[in-house]
Amino acid sequence: MAALTFGKRDVAKMAEILDADYDTVEQAAAAALKRAEEIITSKAKFTAVGQLHYPAGHLDPDEARSNMVALGWYATQNQADTAALQLVYSTQTREIFRTWTLPIFHGTPAAYYTQRKKAREAAELALAGGKEAELARRVQWFTDNPHTEPPPWGPIWKTEEGTA
Secondary structure (H helix, E strand, O other), X not given: OOOOOOOHHHHHHHHHHHHOOOOOHHHHHHHHHHHHHHHHHHHOOEEEXXXXXXXXXXXXXXXXXXXXXXXEEEOOHHHHHHHHHHHHEOOOOOOEEEEXXXXXXXXXXXXXXXXXXXXXXXXXXXXXXXXXXXXXXXXXXXXXXXOOOXXXXXXXXXXXXXXX
């Protein structure tokens, strides 16, 4: 099974870049590489990785470079899972690997942590929503600020008349 496949639209995108006029060959190559990176980034969503669990033969199990592998880029999680399952046991070398299918993040570590922070904050807000959570936040405020005048909060619960 191929890791990534490229169709007519991808070829057309590359042909469009290569058909443009450039002053130098280097500019054309840079444009082609940038477009190829955009195409791969849009398609590569998962990777399969493995780590040697039970070595056979004379390989040192502590030798990190010979015991870890990333298999490539896959468009779907099912493709990556299939590749990971094929790596679990080798009939050629009689080795057993632990495998994982991981999502690929195309960006910097800072951008990754920013994305994780936003996702965590959204999850915490979803968990802490509701009247009980607001009451708990207000009680915590009084615990943290015992001798301070409270902010002008509105009512938590409204009666049918609209008052607390």
